[in-house]
Amino acid sequence: MHCGLPTVCSTADDPTRVFCCGGCRQAYELIHGWGLDDYYAIRDRTGGSTGVFSKADASRYDAFDDDQYLGASAPRRAADGSLSTELSVSGLHCAACAWLIENVAGRTRGWTLARVKLNRHTVQIVFDPQQIKLSEIADLIGRLGYTLSPLTTEPVDRFRQENRRLLMQIAVAGFCAANAMWIAIALYAGDASGVAGEHRLFLRLAAAALGIATVAFPGRTFFVSALAALRNWTPHMDLPVALGLSVGTIVGLVNAISGSGEVYFDSLAMLVFLLLIGRWIQFRQQHRAASAVDLLLRITPQHARLVDEDSPEGPDRWVMVNSLKAGQVIRVNVSESLPVDGRIIAGESMLDRSLLTGESVPVEAKVGDGVTAGTVNLSRPIKVRVEAIGADSRIGRVMESVEAAMAQRTPIVQLADRIGGVFVVVVTLLAAIAFAAWFSHGIDVATANATSLLIVACPCALALATPLAIAVSLGRAAKRKILIRDGDVLQQLSGRGKVWFDKTGTLTEGRPRAELVYGSTDGLRMAAAIERECCHPIADAILREADRLDLIPATGADEIQLGAGGLSGRCQGLRVDVGNESFLRRQGVELSSDVTEHCERCLQNQTTPVIVAVAGCVVAVLAIADPVKQDAKSTIDRIRQAGWDVGILSGDHQELVGKVSRRVGIDPQNAFGGLSPEDKLKRVTTGAAGPVVMIGDGANDAAALAAADVGIAVRGGAEVSLQAAPVFVASGTLESVADLMDASRRTNHLIRTTFAVSLAYNVIAVVLAIFGFISPLVAAVLMPISSVSVLSLTLGWPTFAEDAS
Template sequence: MPAAPFMDIASHPAAWTPEPVENARLAAFDDPEEWTAFSQSRPASGGSNTVWESRVAVQGMHCAACSLAVERALMAVDGVLSAQVSAASGRAIVVWSAARTSPSAWMGAPLAAGYSVLPASDAFSASSSSATRQQSRLALWRWLVAGFCMMQVMMYAYPAYIAGPGDITPDIEKLLRWASWVLTLPVILFSCGPFFGNALRDLRHRSISMDLPVAIGIAVTFAASTAATFDPAGRWGGEVYFDSLTMFVFFLLTGRWLEHRLREKTAGSLDNLMQRLPQSVERQRLDGSFERVAVRRLQVSDLVRVLPGEAFPADGVIEQGDTLADEALLTGESRPVPRPCGSRVLAASHNLSAAVQVRIDQLGADTQYAQIVALMERASADKPRLALLADRIAKPFLWFVLLSAAGAAAFWWQTDPAKALMAAVAVLIVTCPCALSLATPTAMLTTAGLLSRNGVLVRRLQALEALAEIDTVIFDKTGTLTEARMGLRRVLAREGVTQNDALQMAAALARHSLHPVSRALVAAADERFATSASASMQWADVIERPGLGLESATGSIRFGSARFCGLDMQRQMQRPGCLQVFLADSKGWLARFELDEVGRPDAREAVVALREAGLSVEMLSGDRAAAALAVSVSLGIEHVRGDCTPAAKLEHLRDLQKQGRKVWMIGDGLNDAPVLAGAHVSVAIGSAVPLAQAQSDFVMPGAQLMMLPNLLLQARRTMRIVRQNLWWAAIYNAVCVPMALAGWLPAWLAGLGMALSSLLVIANAARLSRTGPVQANGAWSV
């Protein structure tokens, strides 16, 4: 697999300028109408929209050197402004100028280096899936041939291991060697095809990757063994290594196949997410009948029929039918959500119970599903700090491998040429920067996939590193710890009037207003009188007085402030954090209603879990100090500030940071943008702000606060896994390289060690996907 070039291609762009692309597949992407399927326009200097950000899938990468090669190939194209590539996820984010280049041009640059680039959505097309299956079958056949030939060669080598001097005649020994040579040929010509093919591309493009030292080791071992077979008395000696050769090729192919499967499992959440949209849906014709059409042919205002078990193709409103929808991946709500006629449904959510007809109002990139996919694609191409360090090490490390192998061969050649050969081969094979480069991104992508399945979207993978070191968490109040609505807490009525009668009359007036207080009264009445006929009381000709309240047309009854109702202000006895409204008739005061904010049901539990996890919990609010204090007391938050402007919140945050505190900010994203951007780590709660505009590291559309301790503990666990992986990769290379240099490591064992090193890193990261939910005491349930 091609990788980082021998010379800095950024300073030699002519060497990487793509040739004219004749491939019709790439040329089709030059149509501007196709760009919106995998790209988003970004404002350029001067306000023009000629800069695009494209999200693509890159096939053929296996290590950090591969991703560096793709990045540099893309950056060498005139018009590509930036490129970010992740080998662990196989994703890339490319920013390019439409005035200077085209998709076929920059997609052709990695193709020339041996990598296939496709729009992320096209990576799951039927043709692409078919090609992937063919490649998987071919890889399986390579592995089977290598395994069969290895067993046969070992059978022919076994007599030489156990036979004493003179037990085997020269003719029999020669026959066994010839048989081993013949059985090794299929391994070299067929099973080793990927290693040699990628190494040749490396040499053509003046690049270096892990396949180059492996191919050199295989070729040298086979050449020396062939020479010993044809000329046992020659300078290469009479030893043959067909058994070691076939064995380490088998181990390498085994490791690569298992690594591919494990990476699909750990980093495949994004792939699963992108396949949730249906391929077709039933759309209504002009005559009222329905026809099945491809989803890409839908338009805004189309009426579609979604059957039970199908996914909704776009955002829209149900015009006929009632159903249950599974929105777990979009909102984090694990239970089916009732969606009656008139309610909104989201693209990629699943219709569970009944056929419904939906009027489409948002398609493609405008849907919430598309915004989530864009966030995850951007995060999957992100490179955390430790991953960037590993990438910088990968290329020098490969040069170290080649130089060490040459040094080992030169050292041992003077005393034992046969040992010199195997020592050099062992060095070439045993060293594995793949484990080092996969240690961080594989673990973080596994965590990102787990979090996305539980309603937390990761916008920047680097934030997982920072979150593991957090010691202080700050909550916004309104919309974060409390819901963006009010609730009725208490009803007081004059003598002779029941609370239910007072609420019933107030709600009848409030139904004529959209004010939050009116909506709270109506909601309380609907909940209390859901099965009572008395809930149908209505008032006609209600007049709303802005800023004051509501009154009947005759003025006989009023609902609103004490002054509007003509009441003595002494009757307005305020409780901290409580809002009071009144109901009055011609006789005067009739009832008083006390309302306050509705706290999120899991807010206190989340605060307790965060405190038990060792964090200092604070709350900053722009609301009145009394209201903020009331909420903080109910939740057990000791440090609270009210009447805070966005600037005051940011100033307090910076004061904490000057004290050396590492701060995690949690807000609703509406007026918290400055403090969210200034914190070490930030989370935007709910859906008040479009996902693409959220100034945060994480987004929680479902606003389930108990996911916050989950997120914290998962980040800490992820970094423990990352450190374990890095230590393993470092210790493995520190131990095995000296053993190979000393000639103590046979080639087959070197191949086994190389395969196991990468597998251990990925299998360790896969443990992150088996984490269960956090309990009230902050402990993980596995």
């Protein structure tokens, strides 16, 4: 009900009151109690989902009352005595999340204001310290499924300054273009109905001033780039743009001063405006690569519990992670992520390494074992001696590989870009030839014909064909909850190559489910009593099943002991053991033939058997499965029929990967398990004849997603994966990937068609202009016709299969 994840329930249950876990139930009760049920309607309309809840220690929010801990987010006091602060918030997905947090503030005593900034993932909080503490607000937001943390001081000023500079250039160019267009309308109207000579001269000079201002200030970036291209003998698109702007400006200025001929500064100003918008979009795409390093701080904790080695049993001290040094000791409690790479010096626990490796099963860690940042401690507190932090940690190196891979990716050079520069240079030369050929008829005739050629052959439609087709396709994909951040994706997916799938959370649900296959529900209830103190995926599966059957006990268990393959404890005075066969045997539990037969049947059905024993006797067997998504096989069949070769890259065990590959129709020899993030990156970047597509959802896939020609992050993926991948499938279905590939082929055909139409138009127009059949005024009227034809063709083209119906 709350998080939107699929939850098993009986037909008698009310689906609006079914919860996957206690955290979702608690959040629902809070929201319902505040009267904010509209949150769910807003969430569903915007396609959002609620964050996943953790069982983190609530006391961790106590540090929010310490200004030293908050750093740059330390509250500032206003004149009325209230405090204001801005904090990072993770778990935001859509406008519904922002609406919920902002409305909760108005229903909480002492919490005056909350303003969520979705684009920055921050929230501004104003509160009365006499009535409520910041730690209480943080805890309240945490109970809703969102996590607050102090703002980082990562240097992003350079990108903000460049973004501001580009936007200022666009604003100036837009202002000049709009006013130049109005002046052009006045001049054309005056030519038709008559206008005083002095007024006409004033308007022409005003248009010239606006055009020159546009070219000289916001447009100077093209001249700087063109001069650099000439100095290095590496011509690119800015060179013909600068040539066109130069010729247009000189001819327009001469005509404006002389009072004869046409001025075309409105076209020049609009051209600069549109080109700058395209450059800003490109800059925003490049900025994503630099953001990958900042995302490192969102994935790993920013603070750590520093242990005083002189008084190891004394209270820990919260410190910033970047202040830690190698050799210091930190404590990591249950449910907390490790902020550093290091080595365990005290304690034993189970660790969830899925963030980095993709392993779906927690692993045991003991004294002397190395651990990495981003790993989640599941069962017992441990002490870790620091070895590497930040960029020097393993996850830091993965993030660096993400940034490097994105920087090295060379976008497909669009067809218009490949010949557009040559076309404009050729047109400019033809204009010079036309001027020379018509010079014998007088300089005015020669200038008019040359200018007509430059205007009517302006490659607007030629340059518009590809980006317009891509923009329309991106918009139609977004309506189907397929978000694409790079138009080159459509050209890559229109071909044939290699598609790699991650397993956990991509081909499978990524969320284990438990099913009672032997014994009584009392065994499930006792298992839930033991597992509620643990925090690994198998425990969550058992607790969800027990909650669905209303078997969650009121009290937990005592004397919990964790071992390899299971855990033990006491519940209602009885010893309870929960684990695999080898664990139960080590505990001295005898397994009957019925029990072993059910365990073997579980393995045959590709599920993991978990045995529950009470007082030394087996009372239940549970089957734990991470089911394959229903549309996985049909999606893979469609992709293969389109000519792609399909395989699996997973960090999970090879045996499990092989079983999944057979179920979805992938050759087991093309399914690889036990891979590290570095191994996945190597597979993606080597040995492929065509485009390589990587489809995944975990942070361990981030480098591979970035290095692939096309990275596709599926719903539920880690935040860094969504930044590394240019495609985010928010629909929740793998079929959307196959739909996107079909749409890409149709878009590529559209691009070729519109390009041919615009190129044919420009060739015909150039010929007519050379022979003097087109005047400058007619040229100005004919110029937009090719753009209109390209626009009409693009809007009517069936990009997705449904568009044709």
